[in-house]
Amino acid sequence: MEKIKNIIFDYGNVIFAIDFRIAQKTLTQIGISNIEDFFGHKGHNTLFDELETGSITPAQFREGIRLETKNPALTDAEIDAAWNSLLIGITPETLDVLAEAKKHYRTFLLSNTNQIHFDYFTDYLQKEFQVDGNDHLFEKTYYSHEMLLRKPNVEIFERVIRENNLNPAETLFIDDSPQHLVGAKEAGLQTLLMTKHPKDLGTFLKSKGLLV
Known part of the structure; x- marks a missing residue:
């Protein structure tokens, strides 16, 4: 890699x-x-x-x-x-991992979601962690219902790359859906399939040499 x-x-x-x-x-x-x-x-x-x-x-x-x-x-x-009911939750440890990752990389969020789910997890994050959404964890957040595009459409990846002047060869996309990695690869991104539960995100990133 x-x-x-x-x-x-x-x-x-x-x-x-x-x-x-x-x-x-x-x-x-x-x-x-x-x-x-x-x-x-x-x-x-x-x-x-x-x-x-x-x-x-x-x-x-x-x-x-x-x-x-x-x-x-x-x-x-x-x-x-x-x-x-699809939405279960997030652990404090995962939030800490994302904060740590942001210290070492330019980090972005790219999610296939919708206004109903967006409203739910925004309210959840405020109630559980007293934070206003996900913006503080990333340089920029991207949501499909706002972009009018969804993964694995290659255009959604190209837009993130273009808007942030990213070098695709130096950019990693992590997703739990193999089909979404296909579009990312078409856009020239490096990819990883998430194979752990989200609570183990830190362990997963360390196993790939991305965090110590």
């Missing part, structure tokens, strides 16, 4: 623990009958991609859920609670 000067981190299951199985269960409980097709490992309904790229609003997403469940009485709060 060429000398790394910059690190771009994914968020879900690299920094912030998430659990798709819990979301599958809660979405089923509010009336999604075909969960493996609707929100499964092999694919998902276009509602999720559209929400993550800002193509639809949270209100339109919720209406899509009501149509899918054939339950117009579902409240916004019920839908948001089911969707946000």
Whole structure:
């Protein structure tokens, strides 16, 4: 691996623990009958991609859920609670690791997310750690619903590279999804697949020689 000067981190299951199985269960409980097709490992309904790229609003997403469940009485709060059940949390140790990494590298966050999840984890970080979001942990944060692009589209990586004058050969992208690494490699970035639980991010980075 060429000398790394910059690190771009994914968020879900690299920094912030998430659990798709819990979301599958809660979405089923509010009336999604075909969960493996609707929100499964092999694919998902276009509602999720559209929400993550800002193509639809949270209100339109919720209406899509009501149509899918054939339950117009579902409240916004019920839908948001089911969707946000995906989000588990982050440890203080992980925040410390990111602060340490920022001392040695230019660090960035690049996440496929959406306004509903963004609002949830922003509120969570304030309540749990009294911090205003993730901005203090990185030089810059990038979220798909604000960029109107999502990984693994090569354009999302090229935009981060261009806006921050990064040398791709000296920049590492870390993600837990192999398919997202494909787009990063197309953009010329070095890549690592996250194979640990987010609470072990420090151990993972040390095992790769990125922190001591």
